[in-house]
Amino acid sequence: MTRLDLADPTTATLAIAQALDAVGLRTAVYGGLALAAYGEPRETKDADFAVASVSAEIAISALAGAGLAPSLSFEHVRFGGNTITRFALFGSEGIEGFNVVDFVEPRSKRYAEAVLGRSLRGELRGQEVTIVSPEDFVLLKVLSTRERDLDDAASVVRALAARLDLGLLEREAADLSQELADHDVTGRLRSVHARAQTNH
Numbered sequence: 001m002t003r004l005d006l007a008d009p010t011t012a013t014l015a016i017a018q019a020l021d022a023v024g025l026r027t028a029v030y031g032g033l034a035l036a037a038y039g040e041p042r043e044t045k046d047a048d049f050a051v052a053s054v055s056a057e058i059a060i061s062a063l064a065g066a067g068l069a070p071s072l073s074f075e076h077v078r079f080g081g082n083t084i085t086r087f088a089l090f091g092s093e094g095i096e097g098f099n100v101v102d103f104v105e106p107r108s109k110r111y112a113e114a115v116l117g118r119s120l121r122g123e124l125r126g127q128e129v130t131i132v133s134p135e136d137f138v139l140l141k142v143l144s145t146r147e148r149d150l151d152d153a154a155s156v157v158r159a160l161a162a163r164l165d166l167g168l169l170e171r172e173a174a175d176l177s178q179e180l181a182d183h184d185v186t187g188r189l190r191s192v193h194a195r196a197q198t199n200h
Contacts, residue, residue: 039155081143
């Protein structure tokens, strides 16, 4: 019998998505796997999901029910315009390896719901999954704090160019600037566009 290996980020993401879907939790794949779909891939090891109002208790129950043996690392820690809830996954019978999953939730409840409402259906290794839209990938990275997040967002803007809804990006950035006055949303989005003009 084939054992599921959590150390493979794609395998982990699919197992997590299936576990969350099974209990009706609305989430969308984010992070490195979404970047690989829209921009310039880079190595990723963990799993990331965009969420809105998902409690750690419900998530733990869903993940444990799928045999993923979760342990809560921290809950709703602020990183810029987002909060992150992190779980370590240790696996169990038939599931080997270790991984980490981050639930990324915008601090704007309005925007968090909008991200899920605009999410797309796609296929990953033959399994249907929900993934954040490319515009929301960019904005979620703008809401983050690292320089690497801006580079990730810029790679999507560069790769998709005119296919992106730039008007949506600007409208959401303006609204988020009002809702999250302590985070430089418009400045970080300007930096994304500037970086997108450079060659890599």
